[in-house]
Amino acid sequence: MHTRADQVRGGGIRQFFRNSRSFVLGAGIGSGMTARAAERAGADFVLALNAGRFRAMGGSSPASILPIRNCNEFVAGFGRTEILPSTKLPVFFGACTFDPQLDIDRWLERIIRWGFSGVTNFPSVIHIDDYRRSLLEKCGLGYEREIELLVKAAKRGLMTIAYTRTQSEARRMVEAGTEAICINFNLNRSIETGSAPSISLAELAARASAVARVAQSIDRNAICLLGGGPITKPDELLEICRETGVQGFIGGSSLDRVPLEMSVLEVTSGFKTIHLLREKVDLLERQLQLSGFRHGVIAQSSVMKRTLETARRLGASPNPVLVWGETGSGKRRIASLVHSFSDRKHVNAALFHCRRGLAIDMIGALFGAEADENRRRQLSLLEGASDSALLLTHVDQLSRDGQERLADYLETGTFTPLNGASLVRSNARIIATVTVARGASLESVLCPRLLAFFAGLDIELPALPNRLEDLPQLIQHFTVEAKGVSNAQTLGIENSAFLALAGHYWPGNLRELRQIVNQLVMLPGTHITADVLKPLLNASSPAKPISALSEREWIIDGLKRNRLHRGKTARSLGLSRKTLYNKIKKLRILE
Numbered sequence: 001m002h003t004r005a006d007q008v009r010g011g012g013i014r015q016f017f018r019n020s021r022s023f024v025l026g027a028g029i030g031s032g033m034t035a036r037a038a039e040r041a042g043a044d045f046v047l048a049l050n051a052g053r054f055r056a057m058g059g060s061s062p063a064s065i066l067p068i069r070n071c072n073e074f075v076a077g078f079g080r081t082e083i084l085p086s087t088k089l090p091v092f093f094g095a096c097t098f099d100p101q102l103d104i105d106r107w108l109e110r111i112i113r114w115g116f117s118g119v120t121n122f123p124s125v126i127h128i129d130d131y132r133r134s135l136l137e138k139c140g141l142g143y144e145r146e147i148e149l150l151v152k153a154a155k156r157g158l159m160t161i162a163y164t165r166t167q168s169e170a171r172r173m174v175e176a177g178t179e180a181i182c183i184n185f186n187l188n189r190s191i192e193t194g195s196a197p198s199i200s201l202a203e204l205a206a207r208a209s210a211v212a213r214v215a216q217s218i219d220r221n222a223i224c225l226l227g228g229g230p231i232t233k234p235d236e237l238l239e240i241c242r243e244t245g246v247q248g249f250i251g252g253s254s255l256d257r258v259p260l261e262m263s264v265l266e267v268t269s270g271f272k273t274i275h276l277l278r279e280k281v282d283l284l285e286r287q288l289q290l291s292g293f294r295h296g297v298i299a300q301s302s303v304m305k306r307t308l309e310t311a312r313r314l315g316a317s318p319n320p321v322l323v324w325g326e327t328g329s330g331k332r333r334i335a336s337l338v339h340s341f342s343d344r345k346h347v348n349a350a351l352f353h354c355r356r357g358l359a360i361d362m363i364g365a366l367f368g369a370e371a372d373e374n375r376r377r378q379l380s381l382l383e384g385a386s387d388s389a390l391l392l393t394h395v396d397q398l399s400r401d402g403q404e405r406l407a408d409y410l411e412t413g414t415f416t417p418l419n420g421a422s423l424v425r426s427n428a429r430i431i432a433t434v435t436v437a438r439g440a441s442l443e444s445v446l447c448p449r450l451l452a453f454f455a456g457l458d459i460e461l462p463a464l465p466n467r468l469e470d471l472p473q474l475i476q477h478f479t480v481e482a483k484g485v486s487n488a489q490t491l492g493i494e495n496s497a498f499l500a501l502a503g504h505y506w507p508g509n510l511r512e513l514r515q516i517v518n519q520l521v522m523l524p525g526t527h528i529t530a531d532v533l534k535p536l537l538n539a540s541s542p543a544k545p546i547s548a549l550s551e552r553e554w555i556i557d558g559l560k561r562n563r564l565h566r567g568k569t570a571r572s573l574g575l576s577r578k579t580l581y582n583k584i585k586k587l588r589i590l591e
Contacts (some may be wrong), residue, residue, distance in 0.1 A: 013159040013160065013179050013180045013223065014179050014180075014221065017180070017248075023241070024225075024247065024248035024249075025248060025249055025250075026046065026092075026248065027043045027045075027047065027250070028047045028051065028094075028122075028251065029047070029048070029056075030051070030056045031053070031078065031083070032085065032086035033086075034056070035087040035089075036087060039087045039088065044089065044090075044248075045091070045092065045117075046083065046089050046090075047091070047094055048078070048079035048116075049064065049252065050064045050074050050094060050123065051063070051064035051094075051122070051123065051252060052252060055252070061252060062127075064123045064127075065123045071096035071123065075095070076110070079091065079093060079116070080115075084114070084116070090117035090118060091115075091117055092117065093116040094120055094123070095121065095149060096122075096123050097121060097141065097145040098125055098136050098141040098142070098145070104145075104148065104152055105152065108149075108152055108153055108156055111153075111158070112158065117159055118158050118160055119153040119160055120150075120160065120162070121146035121162060124163045125143050125146065126164065126184070127165075143169060143172070146162070146163075147162075147172060147173060147178070150162055150176075150178050151176055154177065154178070160178055160179070160180065161225065162178040162180065162181045162182065163184050163227065165183070165185060167210055167214040170183070170212075170214050171215070173215075174218045174222050179219075179221070179222065179223060180222070180223035180224075180225065181211075181215055181225065182226070183211045183212065183225065183226055183227060184226075184227035184228055184250075200230070201230060201231070201236060204240060205243040209244045209245070211224075212244055212246060223247055223248075225246055225247060225249060225250055226240060226241070226244065226246045226248070227250040227252070228251060231251075295340075296337070297330070297334070297337065298470045299470070300472075300473055301462075301468070301470050301561070302561065303462045304470060307334065307460075310459050311338050312341050314338055314341075314459065315339065315342045316342065318342075319457050320457060321335070321431045321432070321454070321457050321459065322432050322454035322457060322459070323335045323338070323434075323458070324433065324436050324458060324459070324460055325460060325461030325462070325463070326435070326437065326438055326461075327435050327508065327511070328508045328509035328511030329461040329462070330510050331393070331435070331461055332391070334461060335433050336349070338431050338459075339391065339429075339431060342389065344388050344429065347388040349385070349388050349389040349390065349391050349431070350381055350391065351391045352365065352366060352381050352391070353394060354392055354398045354402075356397050356399070362402055363401065365380075365381060366380060366381055366392075366405075366406075367380045367382060367405055367415050367418060368380030368415075368417035368418065369417055369418035369419055370419045370420040372419060377417075378417075380415070380417060381428075382424075382426040382428050383424060385426070385428040388428065388429070389428065389429040389430070390428045390429070390430055390431070391431050391432075391433075392406075392431070392432040392433070394433065394434070395434050395450075396434045396435060396436075400447060403449075403450045404449065406430070407450040407453060409426070413425055413427070432454075438463060438507070442458075463506065464506040464509045464510060464512075464513060465502075465504075468557075468558070469558075469561060471498075471501060471502065471572075472571070474513060475491060475513070478513065478514045478517035479491055479517055479521055481514070482521045493528045493533075495575060496530035497528045497529055497530045497533045498575075499530070501537075504537050516536055519536050520533075555569075555573065555580070555583055555589060556589060558572055558573045559589070566580060
């Protein structure tokens with residue numbers, strides 16, 4: 001099978017361009033990987049250049065003109081072993097002629113034998129400063145020798161592209177018979193230097209147009225390409241092509257170093273971001289803890305912090321746990337939290353709502369029931385939750401028989417199904433909740449024998465009036481919950497409205513507060529006054545007598561809960577520090 005390089009070799013570069021698209025793209029590269037990528041991306045030809053290799057090694061294009069390598073041997077090494085085997089595109093050999101040991105004829109024969117399709121004069125003396133270039137010119141190692149290289153290469157059937165910089169150089173190359181020139185004004189430095197390009201895009205367009213006009217005035221069929229320079233993006237090239245009329249582009253840094261460095265930068269930054277995100281998550285978690293949001297529970301107040309610590313301590317043990325408190329105080333959430341602290345947290349806990357009803361519905365579901373003439377055997381929840389936990393809500397709703405059966409299970413680890421005689425063993429952990437009215441005791445709702453098994457293994461949830469420090473965070477949490485957005489605007493609550501909230505009796509606790517907030521977020525605006533709030537509170541439940549908690553007592557209570565720390569007291573009461581100081585002074589609290 002003939003490659004594209006085989007098909008164009010010997011036909012001259014004009015024939016190659018006639019067979020190509022109207023605009024051609026060449027890649028000045030230094031590795032096989034880049035050659036494969038350039039071919040897949042649609043390049044028309046590649047140039048094996050020492051500058052490309054230096055870029056692949058982490059250097060920069062200007063290193064190509066320094067005498068740090070035997071340039072031609074260097075290019076032959078990676079060009080033959082990497083680039084030629086990696087692509088079917090025509091490959092140009094970048095030959096250095098200011099090497100005094102170079103035998104042009106011998107090297108051209110070797111280039112043909114190796115399988116290269118063309119030759120270009122790179123590195124060129126056009127990239128060397130005027131003083132050093134003049135020294136090379138005096139020694140016969142200047143631009144005239146580069147012209148000789150390309151003329152001899154063309155006579156041997158190799159395609160040639162001549163690097164030029166000035167109108168004079170373009171004239172000399174075209175007059176010598178070179179059919180294609182690459183107008184190149186500077187070598188790019190590495191991206192990390194941050195240095196500005198030595199030539200602007202506007203200047204590049206003007207100078208390239210002038211060089212192209214000179215070349216085509218001598219030979220109207222002369223092919224003019226643009227090489228490298230400050231062009232790094234396709235839109236920049238499009239703008240230059242419109243102004244200069246060049247027929248193609250040879251990219252070096254813009255095709256290998258810039259994309260590689262940017263892609264490595266982006267990918268590496270992406271991986272690094274994982275670490276940064278982890279740090280940010282840790283920071284947010286710490287901030288949430290500082291703001292009182294722990295384990296999905298608002299716990300700014302000291303009483304709720306103690307509740308969470310008790311839940312953590314009891315969760316780590318295999319013992320049964322009883323969570324008790326007023327209606328709406330969050331007992332089920334704490335019960336679930338106890339399970340999440342246990343070694344069984346990877347298995348979902350079973351949930352059962354205890355209600356007053358028929359024995360077959362309650363006791364049969366919890367403890368199972370043997371088959372009879374009307375029913376098949378009913379499996380128990382205790383059997384199904386043997387490897388996990390069973391969350392029993394409202395255990396106080398169980399009948400006396402049900403409570404006694406539960407006490408039997410906690411004592412022996414076994415139970416007897418309804419209408420059955422044989423014992424069934426289970427390893428299910430019991431986490432129960434009990435609703436106790438304000439001022440009442442556990443003894444009034446549980447049988448003594450069952451209550452004894454929870455002695456020292458119970459968690460009392462405080463009523464909302466006993467954790468007023470949590471009120472601002474709870475209101476914000478319910479606001480976010482009601483609006484469904486994490487950055488929901490905080491409700492602006494005046495001091496008088498906060499005083500009304502703090503003085504409310506809250507028989508429904510958190511459930512009642514959520515209902516109040518749901519109504520507030522539906523009101524126009526976000527500024528809440530006492531006149532707006534009080535009708536909602538009165539409709540919810542009777543307010544606590546104002547004499548029971550005057551403004552002075554409200555502030556004194558806040559100071560006591562926060563150990564006289566004025567900053568913490570202000571935050572817990574929803575006041576600014578200055579407002580709190582003024583009220584303390586006005587009400588003569590510390591006198």
